[in-house]
Amino acid sequence: MFAKVALLVLRKDVVIEAKSFEMFSTTLFFAVSCVLVFAFALVRDGTIVADAAAGILWIAIAFAGTLALGRTFERERYAETLRALLLAPAPRAAIYVGKLLGIVLLLAVAEAALVPLVTLLFSAPLFARPLLLAGLLLAGTVGFAAVGTLFAAMLVRSRTRDVMLPILLYPITVPVIIAGVRGTAALLEASPDEPVARMWIALLAAFDVVFITLALWTFEPLMTE
Amino acid sequence: MSAAFDRVHLDDVSRHFGRRRAVSHVTFSARSGDIVGLLGPNGAGKSTLISMIATLAKPTSGDIRYGDRRASEWGPALRSRIGLLAHELHLYPELSARQNLTFFANLYGLNAAAAVEAALDRAGLTERAADPVMDFSRGMRQRLALERALLHGPKLVLMDEPFTGLDDAAAGMVSQRLRRLAADGCIVLMATHDLDLADGLVTRVALVRGGKLLSDERADPGLRARYRALVDRS
Numbered sequence: 275m276f277a278k279v280a281l282l283v284l285r286k287d288v289v290i291e292a293k294s295f296e297m298f299s300t301t302l303f304f305a306v307s308c309v310l311v312f313a314f315a316l317v318r319d320g321t322i323v324a325d326a327a328a329g330i331l332w333i334a335i336a337f338a339g340t341l342a343l344g345r346t347f348e349r350e351r352y353a354e355t356l357r358a359l360l361l362a363p364a365p366r367a368a369i370y371v372g373k374l375l376g377i378v379l380l381l382a383v384a385e386a387a388l389v390p391l392v393t394l395l396f397s398a399p400l401f402a403r404p405l406l407l408a409g410l411l412l413a414g415t416v417g418f419a420a421v422g423t424l425f426a427a428m429l430v431r432s433r434t435r436d437v438m439l440p441i442l443l444y445p446i447t448v449p450v451i452i453a454g455v456r457g458t459a460a461l462l463e464a465s466p467d468e469p470v471a472r473m474w475i476a477l478l479a480a481f482d483v484v485f486i487t488l489a490l491w492t493f494e495p496l497m498t499e
Numbered sequence: 500m501s502a503a504f505d506r507v508h509l510d511d512v513s514r515h516f517g518r519r520r521a522v523s524h525v526t527f528s529a530r531s532g533d534i535v536g537l538l539g540p541n542g543a544g545k546s547t548l549i550s551m552i553a554t555l556a557k558p559t560s561g562d563i564r565y566g567d568r569r570a571s572e573w574g575p576a577l578r579s580r581i582g583l584l585a586h587e588l589h590l591y592p593e594l595s596a597r598q599n600l601t602f603f604a605n606l607y608g609l610n611a612a613a614a615v616e617a618a619l620d621r622a623g624l625t626e627r628a629a630d631p632v633m634d635f636s637r638g639m640r641q642r643l644a645l646e647r648a649l650l651h652g653p654k655l656v657l658m659d660e661p662f663t664g665l666d667d668a669a670a671g672m673v674s675q676r677l678r679r680l681a682a683d684g685c686i687v688l689m690a691t692h693d694l695d696l697a698d699g700l701v702t703r704v705a706l707v708r709g710g711k712l713l714s715d716e717r718a719d720p721g722l723r724a725r726y727r728a729l730v731d732r733s
Contacts, residue, residue, distance in 0.1 A: 275608070278605075278608075279606060282602065282605050282606055286591070286594075286602050289594065289598065290591060290593045290594060293593045293594075293631075294593055349591075352592070353587050353588055353589060353590055353591070353592065354585060354587035354588075354589055355589050355590070355591060357555055357583070357585065357587075357589060358583075358589035358603065358647075359606070360555060361553060361554070361555065361578050361581060361583055362575075362578060362603075362606040362607065363575045363576055363577075363578040363579035363607060363608075364575055364606070365575060366575075498554075498555065498556065498557050
């Protein structure tokens with residue numbers, strides 16, 4: 275029942291997104307704009323600040339992710355459909371998982387566009403170790419979205435949610451951004467440092483386990499008014 | 500373990516939001532077959548009471564029992580026995596009527612195809628089933644929302660202003676529907692300001708004001724006069 279409800283929520287979000295393209299277009303547009311602005315600022319005569327590509331990739335993911343997180347629960351707030359979801363005879367944490375999967379899927383699609391763009395604009399060999407990069411992106415995205423989905427749900431009834439979400443989200447997800455940047459930078463070295471990248475992936479995986487467990491544990495009491 | 504209940508009982512229930520008392524020491528019961536009209540002016544605490552009975556809000560103090568058990572003893576199974584039509588309609592505007600009902604039918608583990616077509620028919624929306632809900636009038640959305648709330652055959656039916664946006668014919672159909680539900684053994688609890696429609700429909704009246712239950716009595720004809728007398732007196 276848990277998995278079924280989570281997948282139903284995910285599928286519903288995908289169907290709505292396929293009709294409106296609202297979150298996808300804003301998230302992708304914002305992320306691509308972010309990368310382009312940094313490319314114009316930091317690339318001069320083909321010379322690039324060391325590790326800039328790694329930092330810009332993760333900044334774009336974090337900023338675009340924040341935008342998507344705000345929208346995903348705004349959709350449930352509009353006609354109070356979140357209350358209808360909470361009334362379903364299923365563990366309420368399944369709604370959290372469904373929403374989390376939707377955000378991860380959306381960010382994964384955005385990352386599929388961002389990685390080639392960063393590779394091109396910053397001459398960064400991001401595809402040198404594709405599996406390790408995919409591991410970093412997946413673990414980092416899940417960690418960022420796990421914390422963000424919980425906070426976005428908590429703030430759904432708050433009038434200051436747009437201001438509060440980044441204020442709450444960024445301090446807690448700083449380890450994710452740092453791990454993502456350092457792990458990606460390790461892969462961009464002339465001789466990619468695989469052990470360091472693996473270490474950061476392991477750290478991100480540990481972060482994911484801790485915060486997903488915490489979110490599953492706290493979602494129901496936080497959602498009951 | 501019985502999966503049904505024949506009454507819902509609130510025992511000295513209060514709900515505070517900071518220093519504001521939305522509901523204060525309410526003790527109240529509703530039984531199978533009752534259509535209880537929850538009446539009171541704006542801000543009386545009707546919606547908060549409905550939210551608490553629907554398990555969406557926790558009482559600050561007091562106890563709510565469904566049959567002989569509390570919500571925590573029922574677990575998620577209790578929610579399959581509750582149908583809520585709130586003031587906001589709990590429908591996704593981008594999705595069609597059929598997609599909305601199918602989503603909620605699946606969420607409740609129903610045989611979606613049969614349940615959805617029957618619900619669309621009852622709502623009179625079969626021909627508009629593929630249209631997005633955002634294109635519907637308020638009355639059409641209200642009819643669809645009512646069917647969404649009743650899709651899973653709830654035992655406890657909670658309605659917050661069920662007649663909003665309905666024309667006379669649709670309001671009459673909703674009244675008939677509520678009578679049938681009560682006759683089938685449901686507990687119907689309805690918050691409304693439409694005293695003319697409530698008159699003759701509700702079997703009991705609970706009047707709340709300032710978060711307090713002022714009266715809980717059998718509904719007799721002349722509801723509006725009785726309501727005015729109670730509200731003016733308090």
